[in-house]
């Protein structure tokens with residue numbers, strides 16, 4: 001849809017950036033390449049965004065395109081839907097994903113459905129970027145992981161970028177996409193560093209990534225649980241237990257084949273997410289496994305390791321106890337790998 | 342019932358200041374500067390708010406407090422003036438910037454501080470933190486992490502009072518930024534069409550995070566928006582304790598007597614950043630300095646000493662008592678037990694077979 005972005009002389013290089021910087025670079029490149037792209041949200045202008053993601057963009061692209069809004073989430077998303085219908089490529093930042101609750105009508109009843117309801121006559125090419133997750137002591141109304149809600153709504157694409165090196169390319173792909181894309185950024189990732197390609201290479205949506213291969217068990221993880229699971233896998237490897245780690249990256253549309261293949265190869269699977277387990281995204285993964293021939297390869301029941309079914313508490317010790325930590329993954333992985341059939 | 346009720350000693354100084362009830366004339370609590378005792382109590386409240394938040398700021402800076410917090414330093418008069426216009430058994434809803442409302446409504450400083458320090462002995466057993474403190478016993482239906490979240494809740498509580506024929510009033514605090522949320526529109530409209538006893542108190546501190554009211558709304562005053570709901574709207578100097586009290590008292594009285602809701606806009610300013618991550622890029626040093634000159638506490642102190650209501654010694658005593666009370670609160674709160682991950686799941690649902698919670702806002706709670 002969008003013209004190919006201009007190639008810079010540093011195309012082939014990759015530099016070390018933070019997750020936030022990589023997102024900012026994608027935003028800047030998309031806005032440079034395509035006049036239709038603009039961004040709107042609370043405090044994205046001179047404040048630079050609540051998590052500093054938009055940073056200096058307002059000085060580079062001006063207040064029209066890095067548009068500060070009143071505290072009006074429903075209005076913001078509705079305006080993006082309208083602008084998208086009218087030929088623009090809006091990128092919305094909702095300050096905390098918890099506040100998508102205010103905007104749910106526009107996300108669920110409007111953005112997600114318009115293309116289908118209108119028989120495919122129009123589409124809603126917009127991206128809704130928003131930080132999710134716990135670990136900051138912000139308690140119950142600022143720490144949720146609501147990805148399953150969005151993934152449950154046909155018509156929305158849902159991405160949970162878990163690495164610095166892919167987040168830029170995924171965001172560029174999301175901006176290109178003719179559909180509404182919910183782009184869920186974990187707060188604890190913003191300051192993490194990684195190598196980011198300098199060019200405008202897209203990372204296609206809808207591809208699961210095998211992040212590590214091992215024969216003894218498969219760990220499927222999303223968001224912040226990807227790096228935590230990789231760390232756990234390294235620890236398990238020291239004990240002689242080799243884990244495959246698969247990261248779906250895009251929850252909708254889900255690329256299930258790499259997950260099912262890994263389960264077939266390893267015969268044991270652990271599903272790790274930060275969100276509460278009850279009716280969570282990993283329940284869907286469990287159902288996909290159970291509903292496929294991968295079921296016959298299982299040597300142990302499917303293990304889910306999820307957040308507890310409670311609102312996020314404030315006290316640091318309680319907050320940590322709410323979601324799977326490194327040790328929890330190691331312990332559960334070890335137990336699963338050694339469990340008798 | 343799972344709720345842990347902890348007995349916390351209230352200090353001498355708290356008792357004098359909080360226990361003093363202003364004289365009531367024609368059903369309306371008297372203005373802060375009516376008599377020495379009332380003035381002294383009001384000043385004490387403002388100082389306790391200021392000292393509490395300074396302590397929180399300091400604990401944060403030293404890494405002894407976790408999470409996030411929003412300070413209302415500079416806005417003490419609006420919380421104090423409005424809560425002084427309420428009677429016992431009236432209620433408030435509060436905001437993310439709610440320490441002042443909580444203290445003005447008579448909350449226990451130790452339990453507040455304990456909550457911020459993530460203690461089991463805190464108001465929410467360490468589950469809530471700064472943004473979620475509630476104290477139903479003093480009619481505080483809760484701070485809120487969601488901008489505008491308390492506004493429809495206030496309307497609902499007032500609806501309950503009205504349906505039960507009780508002459509209770511709800512004051513709902515929120516910021517200028519909240520008035521751009523759908524919840525503001527819906528909550529005010531419901532209160533207006535149902536003639537609910539609510540006083541909507543917008544603490545207009547000129548910014549919603551970084552966004553100035555100059556850009557966030559196209560009318561000069563938040564109070565102008567009242568016309569859209571057919572309710573009175575009034576703008577007041579939010580740093581003038583007596584002025585805030587006067588408009589609040591009038592609105593509370595009207596609400597209590599079936600006259601329906603009012604929108605009050607108290608113009609004030611937050612001295613500190615929005616929260617800990619604020620670099621103040623959206624406002625000038627000069628603007629901050631200008632408003633610091635209009636310190637609501639100093640203004641009230643000047644007024645009451647000039648009028649001879651309080652002596653310089655009274656003023657020093659009010660400040661020192663607040664300082665001591667906060668120090669004691671920090672000390673006591675620190676000695677409380679930490680919240681325990683072991684019983685993290687015990688309060689997700691209320692037990693089905695238990696009697697309705699004593700703290701439920703549905704119940705007829707007296708202070």
Ligand SMILES: Cc1ncc(C[n+]2csc(CCOP(=O)(O)OP(=O)(O)O)c2C)c(N)n1
Pocket residue numbers: 042071073095099102437438486487488515516517518519520546548549550615
């Ligand atoms: C629904 C929602 N949107 C955004 C936020 C993030 N946020 C918290 S406080 C705040 C500013 C609120 O401004 P205002 O209502 O004027 O209150 P003030 O902070 O000035 O006291 C914002 C944007 C939030 N907590 N909830």
Ligand SMILES: [Mg+2]
Pocket residue numbers: 516517518544545546547548549550
């Ligand atoms: Mg404000």
